[in-house]
Amino acid sequence: METLGVPSPLPCKSFLNSTTRTEITLKPGVFRQMGVVSTLWRQKRSNLGSLTFGRSVSGGEKGGFRSSQDGSSTMEDKEEEEGLLLGAKRDDSVSVVGFHLISPSAAGDSQAISTLDKLATDGEEVTEDIEREEKIPTRVTHNIIFVTAEAAPYSKTGGLGDVCGSLPIALAARGHRVMVISPRYLHGGPSDKNFSGTSDVGCGIKVYCFGGAQEVAFFHEYREGVDWVFVDHPSYHRPGNPYGDIYGAFGDNQFRFSLLCHAACEAPLVLPLGGFTYGEKCLFIVNDWHAGLVPVLLAAKYRPYGVYKDARSILVIHNLAHQGVEPAITYKNLGLPPEWYGALEWVFPTWARTHALDTGEAVNPLKGAIVTADRILTVSKGYSWEITTVEGGYGLHELLSSRKSVLNGITNGVDDTEWNPSLDKHIPSHYSIHDLSGKVECKIALQKELGLPIDPDCPLIGFIGRLDYQKGIDIILSATPELMDEDVQFVMLGSGEKQYEDWMRVTESYYKDKFRGWVGFNVPISHRITAGCDILLMPSRFEPCGLNQLYAMRYGTIPVVHSTGGLRDTIENFNPYAQESSGEGTGWTFSPLSRESMLVALKLAIQTYREFKPSWEGLMKRGMERDSSWDNAAVQYEQVFEWAFIDPPYIS
Numbered sequence: 062m063e064t065l066g067v068p069s070p071l072p073c074k075s076f077l078n079s080t081t082r083t084e085i086t087l088k089p090g091v092f093r094q095m096g097v098v099s100t101l102w103r104q105k106r107s108n109l110g111s112l113t114f115g116r117s118v119s120g121g122e123k124g125g126f127r128s129s130q131d132g133s134s135t136m137e138d139k140e141e142e143e144g145l146l147l148g149a150k151r152d153d154s155v156s157v158v159g160f161h162l163i164s165p166s167a168a169g170d171s172q173a174i175s176t177l178d179k180l181a182t183d184g185e186e187v188t189e190d191i192e193r194e195e196k197i198p199t200r201v202t203h204n205i206i207f208v209t210a211e212a213a214p215y216s217k218t219g220g221l222g223d224v225c226g227s228l229p230i231a232l233a234a235r236g237h238r239v240m241v242i243s244p245r246y247l248h249g250g251p252s253d254k255n256f257s258g259t260s261d262v263g264c265g266i267k268v269y270c271f272g273g274a275q276e277v278a279f280f281h282e283y284r285e286g287v288d289w290v291f292v293d294h295p296s297y298h299r300p301g302n303p304y305g306d307i308y309g310a311f312g313d314n315q316f317r318f319s320l321l322c323h324a325a326c327e328a329p330l331v332l333p334l335g336g337f338t339y340g341e342k343c344l345f346i347v348n349d350w351h352a353g354l355v356p357v358l359l360a361a362k363y364r365p366y367g368v369y370k371d372a373r374s375i376l377v378i379h380n381l382a383h384q385g386v387e388p389a390i391t392y393k394n395l396g397l398p399p400e401w402y403g404a405l406e407w408v409f410p411t412w413a414r415t416h417a418l419d420t421g422e423a424v425n426p427l428k429g430a431i432v433t434a435d436r437i438l439t440v441s442k443g444y445s446w447e448i449t450t451v452e453g454g455y456g457l458h459e460l461l462s463s464r465k466s467v468l469n470g471i472t473n474g475v476d477d478t479e480w481n482p483s484l485d486k487h488i489p490s491h492y493s494i495h496d497l498s499g500k501v502e503c504k505i506a507l508q509k510e511l512g513l514p515i516d517p518d519c520p521l522i523g524f525i526g527r528l529d530y531q532k533g534i535d536i537i538l539s540a541t542p543e544l545m546d547e548d549v550q551f552v553m554l555g556s557g558e559k560q561y562e563d564w565m566r567v568t569e570s571y572y573k574d575k576f577r578g579w580v581g582f583n584v585p586i587s588h589r590i591t592a593g594c595d596i597l598l599m600p601s602r603f604e605p606c607g608l609n610q611l612y613a614m615r616y617g618t619i620p621v622v623h624s625t626g627g628l629r630d631t632i633e634n635f636n637p638y639a640q641e642s643s644g645e646g647t648g649w650t651f652s653p654l655s656r657e658s659m660l661v662a663l664k665l666a667i668q669t670y671r672e673f674k675p676s677w678e679g680l681m682k683r684g685m686e687r688d689s690s691w692d693n694a695a696v697q698y699e700q701v702f703e704w705a706f707i708d709p710p711y712i713s
């Protein structure tokens with residue numbers, strides 16, 4: 062198949078005018094393209110002695126691609142336009158053992174440039190830093206490709222968007238070269254402006270699936286150290302959200318996300334981002350079923366032809382309940398060799414079949430990823446265990462158990478620039494752990510905005526999330542009449558199943574002074590609810606990680622949660638009898654998931670809020686103090702990257 066080969070440079074116009082070069086001009090530039098170098102900047106200029114300035118070195122080949130040490134390739138004409146840097150590669154004794162070619166730069170790394178300029182003229186300081194450098198352990202950096210159906214702020218319907226909008230930035234900040242690849246959704250509404258900073262790479266390609274050659278283009282924006290790449294195709298341009306519209310899920314989602322996977326496999330080979338492709342030795346981080354075909358394609362379509370032999374893939378499961386299952390007959394559309402059918406084969410149990418002739422045969426891209434990815438991650442440790450059980454495995458528990466040795470859980474982080482009560486642009490008053498006064502102002506403003514009676518002493522309970530089975534809306538629904546007997550206010554923000562949206566509207570009209578139901582998806586309101594409420598309720602049936610409880614704690618809002626998955630991992634149950642500064646807790650966890658146990662936990666929280674103010678303040682402060690940084694999570698991801706590259710590819 063055409064897309065199998067090492068990419069042809071032909072589709073990319075800029076590759077055509079290669080010229081012979083014998084000299085490369087070295088000039089200070091941006092170091093983003095070679096992650097290892099940006100790490101060096103952060104490590105306070107260690108290794109800077111290795112950079113050579115204002116000189117020319119002999120080198121260069123005649124036109125065409127040339128490989129740099131990490132397997133990525135570059136083009137001569139680009140070099141000519143922008144110049145190149147050499148970054149020295151040193152061994153443990155600081156001897157130079159080779160050079161990296163470093164991409165020239167784009168705007169944005171002016172700090173690095175100025176540091177470099179300064180150091181270039183400051184020999185003494187350089188020498189000193191080289192001496193210091195010996196103490197800094199070398200960190201391995203990777204070329205990382207995130208494949209995802211959503212990435213905030215470009216697209217977001219839930220937590221997947223948050224994670225894929227933040228984790229890549231944290232990894233780039235740690236020196237990795239990171240690309241995020243996702244569809245360029247244009248819904249014909251205000252959200253289209255999210256892509257206004259992107260531009261066409263001018264590198265359209267054809268991918269082969271669904272019975273023909275599908276033409277896709279790539280748009281790109283370099284932001285916060287990350288290459289944000291968007292696959293463009295007419296099937297991503299339609300009203301609704303990334304997955305569906307008012308009539309339900311789009312019928313061609315299998316096509317749309319297969320296209321994403323094919324394009325994502327080509328992108329590292331063909332896109333000359335900043336002058337360099339990512340190359341074959343990269344690490345694919347594939348998120349949920351939408352990206353599930355990537356590891357299968359690597360194994361079935363690329364490696365047999367010698368491509369991506371050194372690449373690795375990690376499947377990150379954010380939600381096992383969604384697997385992208387489609388009838389078996391659609392396998393032929395996926396652009397995979399027929400003999401790989403077994404990797405995606407999925408048979409529904411007899412009870413789940415719809416009629417007597419239904420054989421239950423289907424294809425399951427998430428299953429395909431589970432059996433081909435080099436490693437598997439979930440977004441909390443608790444969930445990584447739950448998915449190996451019958452109750453939490455959604456039919457995949459046996460397969461997942463069989464891969465236990467490469468299955469880990471890493472708890473999601475919080476984007477501190479987006480979710481920070483002392484900076485948040487969506488809330489009316491800022492506050493911090495040192496001065497909580499702004500929180501009550503946020504509460505009053507929220508009551509005003511929602512048209513609820515203004516009463517700073519009335520416990521205000523919030524819920525934010527998709528209105529579906531996972532989030533335990535049915536439990537909220539059954540408990541609301543009893544909850545409304547209390548002197549409380551309750552606000553819910555969410556969209557999803559129509560029956561629950563209707564219920565929210567009806568409940569609001571019934572409890573006018575106590576209940577507000579905001580139907581829809583509204584990020585600014587979600588921030589104001591998180592800041593203005595005293596309690597955040599999360600009775601999730603299962604929760605792979607959960608982000609709202611992390612945001613709530615960051616905002617001094619006390620979570621009351623069902624003890625499951627990531628909620629159990631991140632919330633410590635309040636213990637009023639604990640000795641000072643040990644085990645006092647950060648919220649309430651209840652179990653089993655029932656109306657009764659949820660009400661008990663909520664009433665305890667309400668009582669504590671009313672009668673034990675110092676305890677409440679302690680709860681708030683302990684939550685606000687928690688380290689939920691993405692950097693913390695990124696360090697753990699790096700450990701998994703290391704393991705992925707220690708082992709040979711799982712399917713070679």
Ligand SMILES: Nc1ncnc2c1ncn2[C@@H]1O[C@H](COP(=O)(O)OP(=O)(O)O[C@H]2O[C@H](CO)[C@@H](O)[C@H](O)[C@H]2O)[C@@H](O)[C@H]1O
Nearest residue numbers: 219220221379440526555581582583584587605606607608
């Ligand atoms: N109506 C609305 N208006 C505005 N914002 C809204 C909203 N409804 C939800 N959101 C926002 O969407 C995000 C939801 O994130 P969650 O992690 O709680 O759930 P989700 O089930 O989508 O994610 C899945 O993936 C994530 C990421 O790994 C896991 O944490 C989680 O457990 C798993 O189910 C939050 O940022 C929330 O504020």
